[in-house]
Amino acid sequence: MLRHTLSRLLAACLLCALLIPSGLAATIQSNRAVYHLSQNPDGSESFLYSPTLSHTLTLLPPGTVVRSDLGRQLIVERFTYRAASGYWMPDSTLTSQEHVTVRDNTYIYHILTQDPYSTQATDAGVWVRATRVGGLNTTTITGEPVDEWAVDLVNEAIALNLMPVRLKGQDLRGTITRQQFASLAVRLYEAMGGPAVAAPGSTPFNDTSDPEVGKAWALGLTAGTSATTFSPSRAISREQAAVMLSAVYRRLGGQVSGQSSPFADDSAISSWARSSVYFMARSGIIVGTGNNCFSPQRSAQRQSCLIMALGMYEKLGSTV
Secondary structure (H helix, E strand, C coil): CHHHHHHHHHHHHHHHHHHCCCCHEEEEEECCCCCEECCCCCCCECCCCCCCCEEEEEEEECCCCECCCCCCCEEEEEEECCCCCEEEHHHHHEECCEEEEEECCEEEEEEEECCCCCCEEECEEEEEEEECCCCCCCCCCCEEEEEEEHHHHHHHHHHCCCCCCCCCCCCCCCCHHHHHHHHHHHHHHCCCCCCCCCCCCCCCCCCCCHHHHHHHHHHHCCCCCCCCCCCCCECHHHHHHHHHHHHHHCCCCCCCCCCCCCCCCCCCCCCCCCHHHHHHCCCCCCHHHECCCCCCEEEEEHHHHHHHHHHHHHHHHHCC
């Protein structure tokens, strides 16, 4: 438990560090706080929010993430433009936010650092707005393309060092291969406390010599597609991903058992995968695809698999 907690704290520090490009331009400062940006600012402009009150805001590329340099929670006041008055007026306020993603220039955001013991602000805050509508930069903190819905969770997985070398530089919206998932399984196994294992001198497979595949095979996390082939470039299905993640959990000493309410497409789940599918679903690691379906034969996305690994680390890491 202590190891897991320390890993989470270190990952939080790493995530903040990864979000800070080199150079002072990637920070903005209020009267008492400094805020880190995931992208460099595009300039500044003034705006009015009453006949007599104006402020200067910082323009940011769409998709820029803003965080407190001390990792504190934020208060976020959102303003919209009211054409009738010609001013920017308050629209909503959120408290206890870990970060803010500035998505487009429909809104102006007033971001303040929250007092850890109340919902009050500790500084005057900073004003920011995106430079344009749309064009959201949906890339990870290390530069891989990713869907908007997945970017924050994938960034967290990266900060926890869950992304294997085989996925670095790849379009994470694409289908994950058996080789890539094998390397992810090994990375997750080690991150959850499994001892590092050396690549074996040989494997039964004549179609790959990838060391991460060898490690996954040696650990019992995966098998071949035949007695002598691994099919490293073949896409992995959602049910196969569930089986390999369950194998990681078993290797770490966990027990895979029980069954949640059946999916509507239960008959499409292979018998050898059924227990793993339902264990992963019940544990909240792999969710359904809608209409109470699991879609077991559907190919898995790289970004989805990284989020599965993150879920395992967070939800099951303390149980092994």
